[in-house]
Amino acid sequence: MLKGRDRDRAIIERLEGWEKAGVRFPDAVDRRLRLLRLAIEAQPGIGTPTPHLTRDAVSALLMQGKHILSFDDIRLDRRLFQEIFRDVVGVLVAEPSGDQENSRRLNQLAANYPLLQQVAREYYSGTPLSGTATEHCVDAAVLEACVGAALNPFLKAYSEVLSALVGQELWRRKNCPICGGWADFAYLESEVGARWLMCSRCGMEWLFQRIQCPYCGTQKHQSLAYRTNSQGLYRLYTCEECHSYVKAIDLRRASSEVLLPLERIVTADLDRQAMEANYGPGHRSHS
Ligand SMILES: [Zn+2]
Ligand SMILES: [Zn+2]
Structure with missing residues (x-):
């Protein structure tokens, strides 16, 4: 990448x-x-x-x-x-x-x-x-x-x-290790599918738990879900505790070079779907 x-x-x-x-x-x-x-x-x-x-x-x-x-x-x-x-x-x-x-x-x-x-x-x-x-x-x-x-x-x-300079093993928190901002995009990396978050303010990427809400932090399985598009390339993670969503791309399923800063913008249809289902962008409601 x-x-x-x-x-x-x-x-x-x-x-x-x-x-x-x-x-x-x-x-x-x-x-x-x-x-x-x-x-x-x-x-x-x-x-x-x-x-x-x-x-x-x-x-x-x-x-x-x-x-x-x-x-x-x-x-x-x-x-x-x-x-x-x-x-x-x-x-x-x-x-x-x-x-x-x-x-x-x-x-x-x-x-x-x-x-x-x-x-x-x-x-x-x-x-x-x-x-x-x-x-x-x-x-x-x-x-x-x-x-x-x-x-x-x-x-x-x-x-x-x-x-x-950031040791990824030292940080599994909800906010950005560099600027403290909230994530507004995520990706599953191409090897084992670990989930990384991307900062809405500075673009930093950091490793995060697969099963945890990046906004309220809940780890309750029954509150967390995701849906995928038909090709399985994109995911919409949702949380029933804080009603937030985060968009993600699964790099294991990407066939061409993925440019993450573009992906977070051109996936506006996922934002629309999330908001129609009454979920809000977590990076705004929590900042
Ligand atoms: Zn940041
Ligand atoms: Zn939540």
Whole structure:
């Protein structure tokens, strides 16, 4: 399975291939694909962060159940962060809805850099953004989506560097060992079918129990289930305790090169099926 920058290149190639072939996606999927491309194209500007911890220090934190990247460890380049935020607002707010007023307010907020930093800090620590959003007359959910997407390219850069220091045997927890975020996708690896989770914020992948809800943590067999599509390639894991779902791909059944960051986006039909059956995306309801 491709990883890191090789995978990024393969994703761009595939996106360009789809574009040339005139492949059309629903608008919501298209927006997420554009954000993914934006995050990949921002990588050279962000560069490769230097790890702030040694492998031993990482292991010590993981053994205490602590994720390893705190907000203050992230070096945010002011100009680049503001520029990415404006691009994100373009993709998520200005273009789809033509909502110039909201996008103007969001861009105004981002122009005030200490405020943008504060919002990013709140988002990272899971603090609700409703207070700041009300104060600046923007929708809290929209603000959260924008700041999350603007921070993502930076978190991705850190996650790629730090993932090599994470001893997978030290962490079987529900949240991400790097940034503490929740999973929004899973895969069963191609050898023995162990289940790995993918972080919704930084993209880190970590090994997790096959029979446990990645959101509420229940291990009750009778509360956990999954359904598969007709080829058995995709799975929808559901939990009756917290009514969450997580999508997964079974790599044992994949015949071509799987690019996980694309899979989590283009499987929007699984999200629709889950929500129609009254399950919610666990990474949102628990953050
Ligand atoms: Zn993460
Ligand atoms: Zn659950």
